[in-house]
Amino acid sequence: MNKTKQNILNKALEIYNRDGVSNVSIRQLAKDVGISHSNLIYHYPTQEEIILGLHDLLLNKAVELNIGLVQNESLIQSLYTTTRTGFMVVYNFRFFFKELQNICNAFPKVKEVLRKVEKVRSDMYKNIIENMIANDLLRSEEFKGEFDDLIVRIKIFSDHWLESSSIYDELPEEEMINKYSYLLMQHFYPYLTNKGKDEYKTIQITTPKPH
């Protein structure tokens, strides 16, 4: 990718996070990047392409961070670590989650991409849950669709904890991420077997430095 395009993307992430997508005009963004607005349009004809570019960055970061995970730890610990690194990515791209609704309305292509990614996320969680059941960490379903429904709830939480936090909390980044990672884990807690609950109690809060 072009250097200018990269500059644009980096700066866009920075000031979208700071001011919110809807408060940043292409003119303002161009000024912050240090180029003319027509130049910006030359590289990104519409704002939608900037957002798509950033969403791509977001996905890459998510994959990248997950790859670095330690595998020689318990399933539940690893679930927690994954959650936490995921939530750090969410934080780094907070503009996206804070204005999810806006963005989806204004840019239909982004919505499409999101819907595709959603399936991947579901499958990931399904896998984890099956794994936990197989390892006797999680009880089995008490009624049909119980865990599919749990996954839906988890996804809603994952998508919106940041938004909620920005309304009701005044927490610094680190504490915020810890709080909501822990809250996500509690979605699983009441379904855990005794063995699972024992592992749950041993969760270590790891604090990998964000890049």
Next chain:
Amino acid sequence: MNKTKQNILNKALEIYNRDGVSNVSIRQLAKDVGISHSNLIYHYPTQEEIILGLHDLLLNKAVELNIGLVQNESLIQSLYTTTRTGFMVVYNFRFFFKELQNICNAFPKVKEVLRKVEKVRSDMYKNIIENMIANDLLRSEEFKGEFDDLIVRIKIFSDHWLESSSIYDELPEEEMINKYSYLLMQHFYPYLTNKGKDEYKTIQITTPKPH
């Protein structure tokens, strides 16, 4: 309240729900109400006051609907019914929940009001949970703060199910409300005692007509 002011509020609710707050200018709103834009400004000098007015309506509707609830039913049934009527109010004021973040940023006073209402909501849930425990429908806490955390999760779900639905679902109103009311109830399910689960299974989906 003035008749014109009422007209404005009603129309605002209608077209905010349809187009989203950020896509409606005072000029457009005035045109839809059938008055001049300067007249609209005369009654509501800022958009914030319209939003505050609508939020007031929202609260009133919520209280009003809850009053009409049948009390001679099981706690869990009544919790479900309350949830469902509450979610219908959410739907009727969907502009608000779809753009929660926007609105809070643009209008600080709305954010203040929300924070105040939040406490009331928490207390309500605390009460319900205590009640359910006292009636042996819900197990007691397994660790300190377990149910406070549950309440936080429930509130996040309540605030954002609609937003999530508008991105990932294509459901008609009725089904949507049923689906997410049911999903909310599942936040409680895994904490229920056997007695509680028996009651849970008997939940009847009531469909009170919205005014």
Next chain:
DNA sequence: AAAAAATTAGTACATTTGGTCTAAAATTAG
């Protein structure tokens, strides 16, 4: 009925916005 107050409409303005067009400047290719 006359005066005062509240309500309504119309106009006008400065600003901002996304977007187009043209030409200059920088880079790359031959």
Next chain:
DNA sequence: CTAATTTTAGACCAAATGTACTAATTTTTT
């Protein structure tokens, strides 16, 4: 080195927006 291509900037435009101001009309008060 020169021509072609890519990149960049600046000027310009039409549309929309919030806001202010003035004047007309309606309602209320006296």
